[in-house]
Amino acid sequence: MKAIIIGSGIAGLATAVRLSSKGWEVDVYESNNFVGGKLSEFTINGFRFDRGPSLFTMPHLVDDLFIHAGKNPRDYFNYSRLNELCRYYYEDGIRFTAPAEEKKFVEAASSAFQIDESSLKIHLERSRTIYENLGSLFMEMSLHRWKNFFQWATLRAILNIPKLGLFGKLNAYHEKHIAEPHLVQYFNRYATYNGSNPFEAPATLHIIPHLEHQLGAYFPANGMYSIADSMYALAKELGVQFHMNSPVEQIIVQNGKAAGIKVNGKEVLADKVVSNMDIYHTYKRLLPEEKHPANLLNQEKSSSALVFYWGNQ
Numbered sequence: 001m002k003a004i005i006i007g008s009g010i011a012g013l014a015t016a017v018r019l020s021s022k023g024w025e026v027d028v029y030e031s032n033n034f035v036g037g038k039l040s041e042f043t044i045n046g047f048r049f050d051r052g053p054s055l056f057t058m059p060h061l062v063d064d065l066f067i068h069a070g071k072n073p074r075d076y077f078n079y080s081r082l083n084e085l086c087r088y089y090y091e092d093g094i095r096f097t098a099p100a101e102e103k104k105f106v107e108a109a110s111s112a113f114q115i116d117e118s119s120l121k122i123h124l125e126r127s128r129t130i131y132e133n134l135g136s137l138f139m140e141m142s143l144h145r146w147k148n149f150f151q152w153a154t155l156r157a158i159l160n161i162p163k164l165g166l167f168g169k170l171n172a173y174h175e176k177h178i179a180e181p182h183l184v185q186y187f188n189r190y191a192t193y194n195g196s197n198p199f200e201a202p203a204t205l206h207i208i209p210h211l212e213h214q215l216g217a218y219f220p221a222n223g224m225y226s227i228a229d230s231m232y233a234l235a236k237e238l239g240v241q242f243h244m245n246s247p248v249e250q251i252i253v254q255n256g257k258a259a260g261i262k263v264n265g266k267e268v269l270a271d272k273v274v275s276n277m278d279i280y281h282t283y284k285r286l287l288p289e290e291k292h293p294a295n296l297l298n299q300e301k302s303s304s305a306l307v308f309y310w311g312n313q
């Protein structure tokens with residue numbers, strides 16, 4: 001069985017590894033001359049920078065790919081747990097370094113913002129409760145499949161949303177429970193992790209502090225790009241074929257099913273086609289003749305970001 005993957009972002013690489021481990025013949029077509037997509041790197045004046053993601057959570061999910069392929073992940077890449085999550089520089093001159101360990105975070109935030117430790121502990125406890133009730137729904141299930149809504153675990157999670165007081169917006173939730181403006185801003189930033197606006201995003205995003213403080217934030221020994229690079233090495237070892245500088249022009253549809261692609265002016269057929277490209281562009285550029293899921297494509301796009309990379313010589 002032959003599969004084509006459009007794009008070698010982290011999701012395309014993971015899919016290539018999984019399909020190949022199951023015995024599929026896999027070809028990846030990538031428009032760039034490097035793998036990794038938004039998780040990439042660049043070097044300037046002797047400094048190497050990771051471009052895109054900087055915070056690595058749930059590393060066991062990456063390890064799983066190697067284990068699934070019968071390999072030891074430690075032979076490919078290593079990572080360590082961070083003691084500090086991040087450093088904040090507020091407009092009024094306040095600086096705050098957020099320790100990863102929950103107890104230390106509570107002490108540091110309490111002393112930096114003159115707020116009692118117990119309310120912070122309760123706030124983080126709420127995050128744990130959200131994770132325990134909704135974690136599997138948001139992180140392990142694909143909500144575009146109707147059948148997933150009819151599973152007991154999903155229904156139980158959805159029924160818990162009002163009980164947990166999560167029907168409101170993230171900022172309102174923080175103002176109600178924390179009130180201190182610097183800390184509201186601190187906790188609001190979790191919405192920006194997926195490009196959302198905390199004034200519009202649902203309060204369910206208060207799930208993330210638990211991920212960082214309890215499950216931990218990590219950093220790969222050789223930088224973020226080593227995640228993509230090591231998955232690329234694994235995929236090649238498994239026999240995945242990579243076609244770089246190859247922008248896919250069209251997905252060929254036969255009898256209502258994706259049957260191949262058009263790339264470099266040629267048609268290539270396959271039993272399965274997986275698009276790792278952003279969903280909007282997959283429909284608009286590669287499937288212009290097909291019926292589009294209007295609700296999905298008309299959703300407001302996330303904001304862009306301005307990122308500075310600093311090197312000290």
Ligand SMILES: Cc1cc2nc3c(=O)[nH]c(=O)nc-3n(C[C@H](O)[C@H](O)[C@H](O)COP(=O)(O)OP(=O)(O)OC[C@H]3O[C@@H](n4cnc5c(N)ncnc54)[C@H](O)[C@@H]3O)c2cc1C
Binds near residue numbers: 007012036038055278
């Ligand atoms: C500035 C920034 C900071 C971030 N910070 C974090 C963070 O700290 N932690 C975190 O977990 N996440 C973070 N993210 C999000 C994370 O980077 C993305 O969720 C993830 O990299 C997306 O991977 P993907 O494989 O889904 O898509 P992409 O990386 O977008 O991969 C899509 C691939 O498809 C290729 N492609 C597109 N069109 C075609 C075509 N027609 N033919 C062939 N190939 C094509 C692209 O070149 C690309 O390689 C951040 C993102 C950004 C931009």
